[in-house]
Amino acid sequence: MSGLRAQKKADKNRxxxxxxxxxxxxxxxxxxxxxxxxxxxGVSVGTFYNYFKNKGDMLMATVSMEVEEVLAAGDAIIAxxxxxxxxxxxxxxxxxxxxxxxxxxxxxxxxxxxxxxAQPETPFSQRYTALDHxxxxxxxxxxxxxxxxxxxxxxxxxxxxxxxxxxxxxMMFIEFVKDEEMDVDGLKASVAxxxxxxxxxxxxxxx
Amino acid sequence: MSGLRAQKKADKNRxxxxxxxxxxxxxxxxxxxxxxxxxxxGVSVGTFYNYFKNKGDMLMATVSMEVEEVLAAGDAIIAxxxxxxxxxxxxxxxxxxxxxxxxxxxxxxxxxxxxxxAQPETPFSQRYTALDHxxxxxxxxxxxxxxxxxxxxxxxxxxxxxxxxxxxxxMMFIEFVKDEEMDVDGLKASVAxxxxxxxxxxxxxxx
DNA sequence: CTCAAAAAATGAACGCGTTCAATATTTTTT
DNA sequence: AAAAAATATTGAACGCGTTCATTTTTTGAG
Numbered sequence: 001m002s003g004l005r006a007q008k009k010a011d012k013n014r015x016x017x018x019x020x021x022x023x024x025x026x027x028x029x030x031x032x033x034x035x036x037x038x039x040x041x042g043v044s045v046g047t048f049y050n051y052f053k054n055k056g057d058m059l060m061a062t063v064s065m066e067v068e069e070v071l072a073a074g075d076a077i078i079a080x081x082x083x084x085x086x087x088x089x090x091x092x093x094x095x096x097x098x099x100x101x102x103x104x105x106x107x108x109x110x111x112x113x114x115x116x117x118a119q120p121e122t123p124f125s126q127r128y129t130a131l132d133h134x135x136x137x138x139x140x141x142x143x144x145x146x147x148x149x150x151x152x153x154x155x156x157x158x159x160x161x162x163x164x165x166x167x168x169x170x171m172m173f174i175e176f177v178k179d180e181e182m183d184v185d186g187l188k189a190s191v192a193x194x195x196x197x198x199x200x201x202x203x204x205x206x207x
Numbered sequence: 208m209s210g211l212r213a214q215k216k217a218d219k220n221r222x223x224x225x226x227x228x229x230x231x232x233x234x235x236x237x238x239x240x241x242x243x244x245x246x247x248x249g250v251s252v253g254t255f256y257n258y259f260k261n262k263g264d265m266l267m268a269t270v271s272m273e274v275e276e277v278l279a280a281g282d283a284i285i286a287x288x289x290x291x292x293x294x295x296x297x298x299x300x301x302x303x304x305x306x307x308x309x310x311x312x313x314x315x316x317x318x319x320x321x322x323x324x325a326q327p328e329t330p331f332s333q334r335y336t337a338l339d340h341x342x343x344x345x346x347x348x349x350x351x352x353x354x355x356x357x358x359x360x361x362x363x364x365x366x367x368x369x370x371x372x373x374x375x376x377x378m379m380f381i382e383f384v385k386d387e388e389m390d391v392d393g394l395k396a397s398v399a400x401x402x403x404x405x406x407x408x409x410x411x412x413x414x
Numbered sequence: 415c416t417c418a419a420a421a422a423a424t425g426a427a428c429g430c431g432t433t434c435a436a437t438a439t440t441t442t443t444t
Numbered sequence: 445a446a447a448a449a450a451t452a453t454t455g456a457a458c459g460c461g462t463t464c465a466t467t468t469t470t471t472g473a474g
Contacts, residue, residue, distance in 0.1 A: 212421075212422080250423075251425065253422095253425065254422075257423070
């Protein structure tokens with residue numbers, strides 16, 4: 001039977017991932033030692049490294065799930081009609097932020113971001129960066145949709161503006177995860193304030 | 208003589224810092240081992256840790272010098288008159304970017320940013336964040352100066368806009384240091400493009 | 415100058431992520 | 445079913461940042 005090996009493999013993969021996410025949530029990323037993860041999964045340390053390139057790779061699975069879900073939710077928001085630019089942006093960005101702590105703690109986000117900056121050549125970083133770009137593109141898409149519907153002025157460069165807005169969203173999210181005190185509502189309020197002038201200026205005036 | 212101890216201390220501090228920056232530049236931050244730095248400075252590993260809290264602390268001295276200099280240069284730019292918003296922003300931001308690789312390599316920037324995100328409670332991160340905020344404030348100051356001179360519309364929230372612009376500048380800088388291929392000119396061009404719509408919209412029209 | 419207290423220097427030892435040569439298991443071949 | 449080949453598992457060992465008990469140096473009082 002040639003399926004035995006494959007089945008064991010899939011089973012171990014699942015067990016390791018389960019053990020890792022459990023431990024990450026329980027004791028935090030840094031304090032979760034590979035040795036502990038391996039033991040909880042019932043394998044040796046060496047085997048862990050046969051299944052995952054390194055400790056950081058374990059995070060990517062979670063980050064990826066998180067972002068994929070929020071991208072889907074974002075598409076649904078773009079499809080709807082919107083009163084004005086500020087509201088539309090707040091809705092999309094609010095969805096990003098509201099969803100952000102579903103699977104990942106602030107500490108896990110910090111680790112993921114930190115890794116993606118420190119080692120840009122790794123698959124981890126490249127996957128992370130790719131997800132970021134898809135989010136950025138989604139903000140551009142929203143602005144273009146608003147323009148098509150006559151909410152945003154025709155002379156506005158949607159991609160340039162979308163990137164500007166998204167990079168601010170992203171940078172503010174970094175500040176958010178760096179500060180354990182800050183809550184999502186405070187974050188959303190700050191970003192809304194930062195977006196307000198641009199949102200107002202880029203709107204088609206209706207008076 | 209009570210100056211002997213103080214003098215030796217200052218001397219060692221300088222020697223360690225010198226050795227560290229030399230090695231960081233020669234072999235990169237990660238490959239520069241504490242043992243090597245200590246040896247080059249003529250002290251033991253333990254002594255290194257009497258002078259610096261950890262390896263990351265060594266970077267902060269350099270980052271700090273870098274940002275202090277660029278802040279001073281930025282003030283000089285704000286003091287000057289400017290044709291239009293886009294040019295003024297490009298000049299200030301261009302100065303930031305041009306100066307950025309004077310003391311630090313991309314790898315050193317990555318490490319510094321990575322550390323500041325990963326361990327926000329540390330003095331390192333807090334100093335880094337404080338420098339970031341001063342830069343952000345400087346962009347706000349520029350926009351306010353332009354507004355006072357009648358270049359920017361009176362109804363624009365300078366702080367909100369300045370933060371938006373700076374966070375984009377910062378995020379783009381992260382992309383820049385993550386990508387060894389990207390050069391400063393490409394970075395400046397991208398940011399100029401992103402700023403263009405906002406710069407145009409917030410300008411007092413002169414037709 | 416002597417000596418006890420304070421300050422500084424030291425390097426062996428520790429923790430943890432990661433690697434790798436040796437061993438064990440599964441699959442394929444004969 | 446035995447042998448050979450392919451694949452997977454293992455845990456001891458390594459590298460490097462960091463710590464800390466011990467030793468050395470400096471200081472100033474007597």
